[in-house]
Amino acid sequence: MRLDLVPRPEPSGRMALLSPVIATVLTLAIGAALFLVLGVDPARGLYVYFVEPLTAGWSLVELVVKAAPLALIAVGLALCFRANVWNIGAEGQFTIGAVCGSAIPVLLPDWQSPAVLPLMLLLGLLGGALYGAVPAVLKNRFGASEILTSLMLTYVALLLLDWLVRGPWRDPGSYNFPESVLFSSAATMPVMGEGSRLHWGVLFAPLAALLAYLRLGTSVQGFAIKVTGAAPRAARFSGFSGGAVTLGVFVVSGALAGLAGIVEVAGTIGQLRPTISPGYGFAAIIVAFVGRLHPLGILVAALLLALTYLGGEGAQVTLGLSANVTRLFQGLLLVILLGCDTLIAYRIRFERRGRPAAGEASRG
Amino acid sequence: MDVAPPGRAVSDSPPLLETAGLTKRFGSLTACDAIDLRIASGEIHALLGENGAGKSTLVKMLYGALAPDAGEIRWRGEAVSIASPAAARRLGIGMVFQHFSLFEALTVGENIALALPKKAVTHGLDGTIRTVSRQYGLPLDPHARIADLSVGERQRVEIVRCLLQEPRLIIMDEPTSVLTPQESEVLFETLKRLSQEGVAILYITHRLVEVVEIASRATILRRGRVVGTADPRAESARTLAGMMVGSDIGAVDKPEARMTGAERLRLQGLTLAADRPFGIGLQDVTLGVRSGEIVAIAGVAGNGQQELFDAISGERLAASDDAILIEGRPVGRKGVNERRRLGAAFVPEERLGHGAVASFRLSDNVVLTRHATRDAIARHGLIDKKAATDVEGRVAERFDVRRASPDPRASSLSGGNLQKFVVGREIDRAPTLLVVSQPTWGVDAGAARIIRGALIGLAEAGAAILVISQDLDEIFEVADRIAVMSDGRLSEAFPAGSLSPERIGLLMGGVHHQHDGTSDGEAGHAA
Secondary structure, eight states: OEEEEEEOSSOOHHHHHHHHHHHHHHHHHHHHHHHHHTTSOHHHHHIIIIIGGGSSHHHHHHHHHHHHHHHHHHHHHHHHHHTTOOOOOHHHHHHHHHHHHHHHHHHOTTOOOTTHHHHHHHHHHHHHHHHHHHHHHHHHHHOOOHHHHHHHHHHHHHHHHHHHHHTTTSOTTSTTOSOOOOOOGGGSOOBSSTTOSOBGGGGHHHHHHHHHHHHHHHBHHHHHHHHHHHOHHHHHHTTOOHHHHHHHHHHHHHHHHHHHHHHIIIIIISSOOSOOOSSHHHHHHHHHHHTTTOHHHHHHHHHHHHHHHHHHHHIIIIIOOOTHHHHHHHHHHHHHHHHHTHHHHEEEEEEOSSSOOTTGGGGO | OOOOOTTHHHHHSOOSEEEEEEEEEETTEEEEEEEEEEEOTTOEEEEEEOTTSSHHHHHHHHTTSSOOSEEEEEETTEEEOOOSHHHHHHHTEEEEOSSOOOOTTSBHHHHHHHHSOGGGOOTTHHHHHHHHHHHTTOOOOTTSBGGGSOHHHHHHHHHHHHHHTOOSEEEEESTTTTSOHHHHHHHHHHHHHHHHTTOEEEEEOSOHHHHHHHOSEEEEEETTEEEEEEOGGGSOHHHHHHHHHTSOOOOOOOOSOOOOOSEEEEEEEEEEOOSSTTOOOEEEEEEEEETTOEEEEEOOTTSSHHHHHHHHHTSSOOSSGGGEEETTEEOTTSOHHHHHHTTEEEEOSOTBTTTBOTTSBHHHHHHHHHTTSSSSSEETTEEOHHHHHHHHHHHHHHTTOOOSSSSOBGGGSOHHHHHHHHHHHHHTTOOSEEEEESTTTTOOHHHHHHHHHHHHHHHHTTOEEEEEOSOHHHHHHHOSEEEEEETTEEOOOEEGGGOOHHHHHHHHTTOOSOOGGGOOHHHHHHO
């Protein structure tokens, strides 16, 4: 008896949709086993993680607030990954976007004008875009692997933020806490209801997803991204420059990550702190793949990943589990998903040793 | 040389290899349907068939790369199950693939060592490779990296690797498609010698002339079934082709002289540095192609043809604008789409990954070369799917592209059908200049006829056509003038009628000023 992977004549559309479902179920099963080992009742563990956050109004709001930056970043990453360009540094672009946009409320705290918030968003976009352009330029110019440079630049960005809020940008009235001044109302995302944490900034995610979906499907630029990813030689033959595509997707995904960063500090946090993201930039990689690198699929996947964040917080409180369990879940999901994706291009066949019996193939 | 006539082996002893009812299905497609084949020791057995006839599937089963769904394989009369290529090699079956199975990042020696049993890999291997490769007229440097080798040289590695395993049966998939006529002759001598030593050879080819020349038996496949066996010595290339495609094939109609007009392509002292170590650069290439004529560039793979194609298409830019003129406009530094807008169209050698994207639907592959050509496929940066799909349907119909469903993925087409599509896509644009590399490489006789006919039709309509090809039969069939590429240099373009295949062979070897009488075949590749 052995397992054979038999190539399918055409990639299976059904499997492309089923693979995230299978991966989710497997992740839950492994999670249950994990709870058992940690001494937690698996049923209760899974309930706290994946069901409880859906049972209260406030946590549904929180789900959307957490899913929005994930989706916004992942839409940009999907463009990169479609072009076979590996931007692993969204966390850094997110951070730089937040820092650049925050420059206005931090340096000009008394400037109250309707222009403040749009300017902050613009600076966030620009900062993320420029920071995203760095690995692209290094790759085009020197052939440096964008995987390494974009990842390493993330730590540069995180340390820059850390230095700013502990040093020059620290609020003098903060009793030495490492944080900036609280943003004024002009520099804060308006919320959808009095006292709600649901701010208008969450709408950037579906907007970006819709735009990306349309551009990817119908524009020549979207076509360039897809050709470059599928066959670089054919892309050159088609008249597209690989370097320009690399730069383009890095700039766009950097801009979206930067926008997510400034929306996060201006909408959810209200000031700069040493840590402004629970790893959104990395989790968004998982979101992009779980969403099939499809802008609309990403919206769904972002909600799923947001759920693991919320469930993780709940598990810390009610079950006393470490926050690392959340990352474990996220990592498991990605690894299992990539494994399941094999089934899109291949099917599994059980085969007895030696010659197959006649009629074996009729199953195909 | 005396080889076993058909039928003799049957009565004496079991044949070396025999299949009975061998069947392989892929989903709904039956690639091989109850194939009966018998190969005797020491015979050169040709396997003939159009693309998609099931030849590759059949030999993959014999070589253990695919498991049959039904039927059996007998080796020296005993039923065997060949579970893997390693098992096939242990039996004594070796194979030279059409699509090379080499690791590009490794050297020749390393690639060969990988295929040998562990104990055969010794420090003397490099020497053995040198000796054996030279002995068979296919010289190789064991330390050369595969990535730096031309297609032709890679095939040598495959052949030598196979020979080193001392097989009893060698399966060869289109072995001569990248060799010069002289090299082919050397290979044929090798094959004949091996055959005399008792080694059987299963020889897959589209070149019917070769079958007539060297094979002692031929099995013809059509649509997965054996449609006949023949003694090629009693047949002509044309009658074999008729059996293969199921109808009598006529040669393409070519009038004696075409009217030529304005010069549409001019290469003027085109020089290009090699873009990789051991690559070939272009040296002072000069050529003009006029409206209404077909100029062919002959040459062995890896002598600069790819570089020349890239330079003309604009995938690599020349040093100056004046090195390349299209419709009289200097375009040496212009991109591929600017050249397309001047009326030029290009068909590269590699279908998948260069001329087409495997995972894309055919309509998206239409967009590939037509998104910037004022063809209304794309306007204001937006793609018109309907227009692209219309082109796809039109091309498929006009060029008889056989596809299972409308607008399938490029990967689902057979090589011949995809080639018809890629050529048809460009001809559909009604270009005034068409540059096409290896128009019928690995394509069956029926598809080749359609493609060559289309090229000639386009030339008659006033286009200038440049064909880069390694297939001399093809070149003589379509070309008005022939130039030969060797080591990055291009010979003068001679009228086709004034050149013999032998003379071209000499030019391929870089012998430009030799008189035909003073040289024999050896001189061609002595350099």
